[in-house]
Amino acid sequence: MNWTRGKTIGRGSTATVSAATCYKSGETIAVKSAEFHRSEFLQREAKILSSLNSPYVIGYRGCEITREPVYNNGEATTYNLLMEYAPYGTLTDVAIKNGGFIDEARVVKYTRQILLGLEYIHNSKGIAHCDIKGSNVLIGENGEAKIADFGCAKWVEPELTEPVRGTPAFMAPEVARGERQGKESDIWAVGCTVIEMVTGSPPWIGADSTDPVSVLYRVGYLGESPELPCSLTEQAKDFLGKCLKKEAKERWTASQLLNHPFLLNKEPELVTGLVTNSPTSVTDQMFWRSVEEEVSADRPSWWECHGDERIGVLSWIGHVVVESTWDLDGEDWITVRRNND
Numbered sequence: 001m002n003w004t005r006g007k008t009i010g011r012g013s014t015a016t017v018s019a020a021t022c023y024k025s026g027e028t029i030a031v032k033s034a035e036f037h038r039s040e041f042l043q044r045e046a047k048i049l050s051s052l053n054s055p056y057v058i059g060y061r062g063c064e065i066t067r068e069p070v071y072n073n074g075e076a077t078t079y080n081l082l083m084e085y086a087p088y089g090t091l092t093d094v095a096i097k098n099g100g101f102i103d104e105a106r107v108v109k110y111t112r113q114i115l116l117g118l119e120y121i122h123n124s125k126g127i128a129h130c131d132i133k134g135s136n137v138l139i140g141e142n143g144e145a146k147i148a149d150f151g152c153a154k155w156v157e158p159e160l161t162e163p164v165r166g167t168p169a170f171m172a173p174e175v176a177r178g179e180r181q182g183k184e185s186d187i188w189a190v191g192c193t194v195i196e197m198v199t200g201s202p203p204w205i206g207a208d209s210t211d212p213v214s215v216l217y218r219v220g221y222l223g224e225s226p227e228l229p230c231s232l233t234e235q236a237k238d239f240l241g242k243c244l245k246k247e248a249k250e251r252w253t254a255s256q257l258l259n260h261p262f263l264l265n266k267e268p269e270l271v272t273g274l275v276t277n278s279p280t281s282v283t284d285q286m287f288w289r290s291v292e293e294e295v296s297a298d299r300p301s302w303w304e305c306h307g308d309e310r311i312g313v314l315s316w317i318g319h320v321v322v323e324s325t326w327d328l329d330g331e332d333w334i335t336v337r338r339n340n341d
C-alpha cells in the first residue's frame with residue numbers, strides 16, 4: 001500500500017503513531033512505527049491484529065518496512081503497522097474533552113462495545129488482551145469503542161507461560177502476584193476501565209498510596225480491590241462486583257457480563273450524583289495516565305524495560321519490596337514490554 005506519513009498523533013513506550021494518507025484511495029490511516037531493531041512487540045502486535053476482524057477491534061491495514069530519515073541525517077529501517085484511523089482518539093481523550101469523565105449513557109455503550117470486542121477475541125480467537133484501559137480503547141468514525149494496542153496481547157489457548165504485562169493500576173490480583181494472566185484478568189481490567197470512565201481517573205487515584213508497587217501489593221497480597229465510586233447505582237456496583245472478583249474463576253465472562261442488567265438498561269442510570277475526583281497530586285494523575293511520558297528522576301519508567309533499564313527497574317522494585325517484605329522470587333512478574341535489542 002502506498003501512503004504518505006502525516007502528523008504524529010500519539011507516542012507510546014514502544015512506538016510512535018502518525019496519521020497517514022493512502023495514495024490511491026485517499027483514506028486516512030494510522031501508522032504505528034518503531035525502529036526495526038526495537039520492533040519486536042510491534043511485530044507481534046501486527047501478527048495478532050492481522051488475525052482479528054471485528055467492529056470492536058481496531059482494523060488491520062497491513063505492515064511495511066521502510067527506510068526513513070533520522071535526526072543525524074542518516075536513515076533507519078522502520079517497521080510500520082498500518083491500522084484503521086480512529087478520529088476521536090482514546091476513551092481517556094474523550095473523558096478529558098468531556099470535562100474529566102464520561103456520561104452514564106456513554107459509559108454503558110462503551111462498556112458493552114469493549115465487552116463485545118473481548119467476547120470476540122476471547123471466545124473466537126483464544127487471545128487475552130492483557131492491557132485493557134481507557135487509553136487503549138479508541139473511538140471510531142461512528143463513535144464506537146474499538147479495542148487497540150495489542151502489544152501485550154497473548155494467545156491463551158493453549159496457555160503459554162509468559163511474563164505478565166500491562167498497567168499496574170488495572171492489574172488483577174493473580175497478575176499482581178505474577179501467577180497468570182488470561183481472559184479473566186481482562187475482565188478485572190474492564191471493571192477498572194468503568195471506574196476510569198465514571199471518575200475520569202484510573203482506579204487507586206486518591207488511595208493512601210498511589211505508588212504502583214504498593215498498589216500491586218495491596219491487590220495481589222492484601223486482597224484489596226479498587227474503591228467503587230459511591231455515586232454508582234446498585235446495579236452498576238453489582239456489575240463491577242462481577243468484574244472485580246478476587247478469584248479469577250469467579251469473575252463473569254464477557255458473554256455473561258453482556259447480559260448483566262447494567263448493560264441491558266435502555267435508559268441507564270449509572271450515577272445518582274456528581275462524581276468528584278480527588279487525586280492526591282497532579283503528579284499522581286500524570287504517572288498513572290501517561291506512564292509512557294512520565295519518567296521521574298528517582299523512578300525508572302516501567303514502560304521502557306530495554307536492556308540495562310530493566311535492571312534499574314528491578315532494583316527499584318527490590319528497594320520497595322524490602323520495605324514491604326514482599327516475596328520477589330519470580331522476577332518475571334514485573335517485565336513490561338521488553339524488546340530485545
Ligand SMILES: Nc1ncnc2c1ncn2[C@@H]1O[C@H](COP(=O)(O)OP(=O)(O)OP(=O)(O)O)[C@@H](O)[C@H]1O
Binds near residue numbers: 010013015032087151
Ligand atoms: N488507530 C489509531 N487511530 C488514532 N489514534 C491512534 C491509533 N492508534 C494509536 N493512536 C494514538 O496513539 C497513542 C499511542 O498508541 P498505542 O497505545 O498503540 O502505543 P503504545 O506504544 O503501545 O503505547 P503504550 O505505551 O501506552 O502502550 C494512542 O494513545 C492514541 O492516542
